[in-house]
Amino acid sequence: MNAKDVALDAKNQRMLELLAEGSTSRVIARQMGYQEGTMRVYLHNLYRRIGVANKTEAVVWYLNRERAREDVKAVETAQHPGTGDLLGDMAMEEDLYVTLGVMSHFVGPYGKLWEVGQKMAGDEPDPKLIERRARARMLWRALLRGDWSYAKRVHDVDQGAGLVLDAPSDAALLVCLLQAGGFTLAADRLASRLTDKRKAGPGASARESALIRALRDALQSDDPHAFATLTKFAADKTNAASRQVALAFLFHAYKARGDSPRAREAANALWGEAEAARKQLQAMGEKPFGAGDSAVKAITAKPREKAAAR
């Protein structure tokens, strides 16, 4: 029988993955939560099932199978030229951060628009603000990537206390990321700290709290209408912050549910946001991608001009 046609259950699949990473049976047993002896029995059953004699053959069998599957997938993709939705295709294969590329600077908190706005208002760049901006951008990047474990790591440093104090809206974003990663306990605790903070000065805005609730409802329920509130945020013209965050979460949620058309829609909407911001920057005389005339001149400068400059 052809290797790629053998059906494997999740347990056997995971065992092969770990073997291919070079793990010993002890490590595999610990990872999967079995006794070492039990693990050996399972492994031998697996060897028999796929018709190999030892660990090395099993790994070779597994790698060949994966490659054959990828080839089949590539051929299938080539045969179906897709929907014409290049952005959606890419977002479904990769993540939002890769898909948006450099355009991700034009969306999210403390993006390029914000930077230009600060400059226009004549506000001096304050080191604390710059640091805050860098942290918020990292959170935004994690959101685009769907890298929820980053949120957990940020949280574990000080249980989010610093963020709650300096940047309540970033803390609210962190709560959302924690929820999406399934770190419910940490998320709830941080959310309640934010609410307490609000009693003594600026905390999360009511809109941010509503977004946190909407996301929690959407994640906890299987009801198809659970996304309704989140969708409403994503369509709200008046508030860019909640709109863009909601769009990114909607993308991940739909992708996880296998609802590809809606996930694509969300990815495209986010691109539209970035494109609108880029256009607006251009209309204000900015060079959104940085490189001004000088860079182009440097490339196209003729040898004689270079000599003259010397």
Next chain:
Amino acid sequence: MTEVPTEELLRRLRAPRDEQDAAAAIDETLQVCKALHTRARSSEAIPLALAALECSERRADALRMRNFLMVCGVLYADMGDVVAAIGYYLRGLRDAAAAEDRINMARYWNNLGIALAIGGSFALAARCYERCIALVEPMEGPNYSRYSALGNLSDACYQLHRYAEGVLHGERALRETTPEFLRQDPYAALLLRRNLVRANLSQGRIDEAAAHLAAALEIAQRYPTPRVQIAADIVRASFELATGHADVALTRLDHTLTSSRELPATLRDTLACVVRAEESAGNAARALMRLEELSDHIYHLAIDRAHEHLELAGLREGSAGAPDVAAEQDRARLEAKLTPREPPEAWNTLRRLAMGAVMRIDDSAWHGKRVGALTKALAAASGVPPLNALEMGLAAELHDIGMLSVPEAILAKRGELNDAERSLVERHVEAGAEMLRDDVHPMIFMAREMVRYHHAHWDGAGYPSRVNGTFIPLAARICSIADAYDSMVSGVGHAPRRDMGGALAELKRQSGRQFDPGLVSCFDALIRSETAELGMDLDTGPGFEDFQALVSALREDRGFV
């Protein structure tokens, strides 16, 4: 001329003593309307003209009715209401066609063309003029309709970049002119010269243009009405632009634009000239702002509405969208010349100065900042792109900077102001505009417009007077709502403080009178959603403290513009 017996005339038109009195009243009204139109006060003439039209309809007086259909059309076109004007012209045209009155048909076609040109539809306008000329073609000798239509056609040709043709038509019109025509309508004669100057300049014939300019200025000197002055200024500015004196032209046009806002029919031409001047002077950002106004308030308003008229559907073919394409090209060209915005020179000093000015009317000194925050929020909510909204909000902080010119004793006075005192307070608008004069920065430029027009009313009753509707710059319309709301809630200038709900109700009462109704409903929705978010209930009468909380929530930096 200021004491027009309008009340008396209106009463006679509505309830004439007898047939003879009615006819006399209608004829008198015609003279009054003409006089008001000449003095750029068409809005005051409209009720009179409507009453006269109704009166002649009642009496089945076909001749006078046709006359007043024309008068109503001219007056509405003058106020920038192209659609209403076209409606009256079409009625008149049908009437004249039924009576086989070729002279009047020609006049109506000519006027239809003028109305369309006011809206920027030059291709349509040119066809109307051509119909007019065709109708009077067989007639011998100097003919007013032909003279006027040829002159207008030369303008349309210029606007459509058919310069040689424009010169040709203009010169033909000039040959047909008589001293009588000049006396009858000096404005038309001046426009003809304007068209010839511009068409010749586009052809590179400076000497011919200079000769026509001299003739134009002579007419302007002999008949100094506001309308004629505006046209004369534009001719001079066009000439100065072509001969490389963009800065001189700009200074001239600054004044022209101010008078043009009171005379909507001339605004399109003035704005187009200002855009060219700003571009030649190297102020791409400012040129772009003017172009924005030109396309928003003239093209969209007038063209879209004109196209709603089914009767014009036949003429529409092949002409729709042409001016928009031109505006798009202009926009792309100007955007390429833009440089990144830096904060204006001495911005913080200006801000502090404005704060000092505001302290004379507001103890908290934060009136400017609050108005700025509200302006930014309202601009964003009404669809202005975020960075432009931010710029508007910052500029709005300076809106009362002219208060520095008002004697403190007057501002400190409690109770009613007398006329002299009120005029001193009203002067803060012009004084502020003077303080911010000649600054190339777009933000200061925008602030200047806000300073000058934030007391202009939607119905034209504010100051500067007679500037109304969308002919008030958008930034100033937004700022005026924010200013009024903050003044009511914060009790600026000794006024009793109102609660937030009450102030909102008052804004709505003044919607369509003092304020732009579209923006008021936008502001209403904005305040409702923002207060709901902060957990306030407008019905329980949140006061000044709650309002301050709302403003600081709006000013908070959450990483978005």
